[in-house]
Amino acid sequence: MNDYMEMGEKYILHTYNRYPVVFEKGDGVYLYDVDGKQYLDFAAGIAVFALGYGNKAYNDALKDQIDKIIHTSNLYYNIPAVEAAQKVVEATGLSKVFFTNSGTEAIEGAIKVARKYAWLKDSHRTDHEIIAMNNSFHGRSMGALSVTGNDHYQEPFKPLIGGIKFADFNDLDSVKALVNDRTCAIILEPVQGEGGIYPATLEFLEGVRRLCDEKDILLIFDEIQCGMGRTGTMFACQAYGVLPDIMTCAKALGCGVPVGAFVLNEKTAAASLVPGDHGTTYGGNPLACAAVSKVFDLFESEHILDNVREVGAYLEKALDGLVERHDCLKERRGRGLMQGLVVCGRPVGEIVTKALENGLVVITAGTDVLRLVPPLVITKAHVDEMISKLELCL
Secondary structure: OHHHHHHHHHHOOOOOOOOOOOEEEEEEOEEEEOOOOEEEEOOHHHHOOOOOEOOHHHHHHHHHHHHHOOOOOOOOOOHHHHHHHHHHHHHHOOOEEEEEOOHHHHHHHHHHHHHHHHHHHOOOOOOOEEEEEEOOOOOOOHHHHHOOEOHHHHHHHOOOOOOEEEEOOOOHHHHHOOOOOOEEEEEEOOEEOOOOOEEOOHHHHHHHHHHHHHHOOEEEEEOOOOOOOOOOOOOHHHHHOOOOOEEEEOHHHOOOOOOEEEEEOHHHHHOOOOOOOOOOOOOOOHHHHHHHHHHHHHHHHOOHHHHHHHHHHHHHHHHHHHHHHOOOEEEEEEEOOEEEEEEOOOOHHHHHHHHHHOOEEOEEEOOOEEEEOOOOOOOHHHHHHHHHHHHHHO
């Protein structure tokens, strides 16, 4: 194992402080390192591998597509892209989808849509502004970084794109204070992920939606992490009964195959991007879209949302008990199978390392939150096993 880690440090750019383990394979909700040690996975590749490892129907769908065709480009139609597009549109309740290679690229597309919509509406003005949220995270490209409300990520790469203002999450008055006749979009995560697992309040989302409707401002929901069943509904915003004009998704959309998307409602799709405005070579290729299409099929046939609601409630109760028993845990935050434990009095990274030693994979969010985003197929028995291992670490 050490040989692989040394080679990785030699040849891979050091942009991640990786934990000392080399994973070789997965089975169900368990990972195995090159020495054969088993780990219970409560990270799912950062909320990606929703179906668990080794799902035969998912694997067979990808193998079948590889034998047919992997790539054609967006100059032509392909069957998996058309089928996946229909399923994404129907699941979101929106109108049109554009497939990307990642969540970050989906955010870039959403920003361009908002700017183009306003440019057309306001006689080609070029001074439009976007309101984003403090403590948010939307990605690391220049556009996505510009709407990420964290100076730590932004500082070395300034100047970023202009016209971005930041309000406080769950504070509607702070949003209203920034709105003016140049505001073209408001972007937020219904559940902030990287910032520390903060769910939006119903009052906040409803208030922002009303504000956008009154001012003809586009509302963008980043569902890259909290979407695709993670919180108990297919997309987190659906539990609130609030739909955006633009939604971004990725991570569990392809369950391991790199794919993202931005989805537009009818109003936005009809008055924004046209041929020549946006594109991608790989986005929406047959292999990626075969994965997306099969993921939606399996979510239905395996009753994934029912499992998230049942096991998510059990997980919340188990984590609340953990908080009561340990002084180093301040509180639990989250919805469904997207949970965070706020750690105090000790570095959260120490707990992550200790958990790994005890055969448990968990990750962090923000500076003091232990993040639990397991595969959506976990059972109550897996929750019990996780609690037992975490108890030892604490």
